Amino acid sequence: MVTTEKVFDMLPYGVSVFEKLKIEDFFKNKKSKQRGKNLKQEDGLDFIKYLLKNLSKVKEEVFNIVAIYDDKKVEEIRSQEVAKTIEALRALFKEEGIMDFFNQAM
DSSP, X not given: OOOHHXXXXXXXXXXXXXXXXXXXXXXXXXXXXXXXXXXXXXXXXHHHHHHHHHGGGGHHHHXXXXXXXXXXXHHHHHXXXXXXXXXXXXXXXXXXXXXXXXXXXX
């Protein structure tokens, strides 16, 4: 379980990710191209591609978020196996209510 304290520590990094990657603009552009229709499954795939292409712009933020979640130092996250980092991110996003909290905070 992720604590409220940890979530508040992660918030500045999460906001930075949204701002640097211009995630809101990505979805606004998708929706305007579809003239207000709901996003489709292929839009989700486009978003994943967009994230993969741009994730290096926010690697420090990702390291900090994972470090807070795992109670580790950023240096440990940087040097650990990528599978452990991916698993930590998966676990974080599966936390009950975490996405609602971030969406409301931003």
